Each structure stands twice: as structure tokens, then as C-alpha cells.
Amino acid sequence: MWTVIDSPVGELRLVEQGGALTAIEFSPFRPATGRPIGQQQDDHPVLARAAEQLAAYFARELKEFDLPLAPAGTPWQQSVWTQLQGIGYGETASYGEIAHRLGKTNAASRAVGLANGRNPIPIVIPCHRVIGSTGTLTGYAGGLERKQTLLNLEQDALF
Structure with missing residues (x-):
């Protein structure tokens, strides 16, 4: 449906x-x-x-989703998506940080990025909160403008 x-x-x-x-x-x-x-x-x-x-x-009234989720993906993708759900509202993490949380080195950053880009449930599984190591916005399946809008929405709600 x-x-x-x-x-x-x-x-x-x-x-x-x-x-x-x-x-x-x-x-x-x-x-x-x-x-x-x-x-x-x-x-x-x-x-x-x-x-x-x-x-x-x-509307900036909800910071954590409570929905039954069933994203289809490989075990690696699933592990990355689980890590994404640990990035709090208004926070960001780099691809390298996600790799380290998974017990990998920075060399796995590219694989994290590929899994991040295949996230089938954006916003709820907050792939928009993953940024480059220098704090720059990098790739987003919905486009960088949408990524910026989502990050701004969360930052504006915190202040």
C-alpha cells in the first residue's frame, strides 16, 4: 500500500x-x-x-519517530542504517564516524556512503544527518537542497 x-x-x-x-x-x-x-x-x-x-x-513537534520499519537491504546496509538511527535530532556524524562505530577504519567511509545512499526510508532513518569529514554536505539521494532543508529544520528547532 x-x-x-x-x-x-x-x-x-x-x-x-x-x-x-x-x-x-x-x-x-x-x-x-x-x-x-x-x-x-x-x-x-x-x-x-x-x-x-x-x-x-x-512542524518541529517530533524529534524521534516511532514507526514499524522494514527497510530491505544487505546485512552491511542494515548495520549502517541502524547506526544512522543513533544520530540524534539536530546532530550530525561523518561517514568516517559511522565506519568507526561499526568497528571499521576510515577506509570504510565510502562503503558507508554507498549504504547511506541506498537508505529506502530517508528522514525517518536520518541519512540526511551524515556529512563529510570537513563538515561539508555531500551526496543525498533527495538532492543537497533537500538535505540542507532537513538539517536547517532540525537546527532551527533547537534554538
């Missing part, structure tokens, strides 16, 4: 399977090549809850 919501970073398509959120996609939406997304169902309980929590996040 899926639904589309408006947000400060454009329309978002929320996808649910098996009672868990499996994807948040930025517009323009790509065809669901190889991934079943089912029918549109705006009132599906998981999708409605996700939409409510995202609205609260964008």
Missing part, C-alpha cells in the same frame, strides 16, 4: 508492506521497478501514522 503526502521537501510517497514502512520516496517518483508497492490507500493505519509523525516532524 502507499500514499502521497505534501512536505517542505516536496511530495513524499510512503510505502507499506506487511504492517511496516518500507520506503519514503522523494518526488518525482520513479516507477516501482521490481518493487511491489500495491494500491494507494491513504487511510492504511501504518501510512496514516507515518504521515502524522512526518507532519509533526516538519
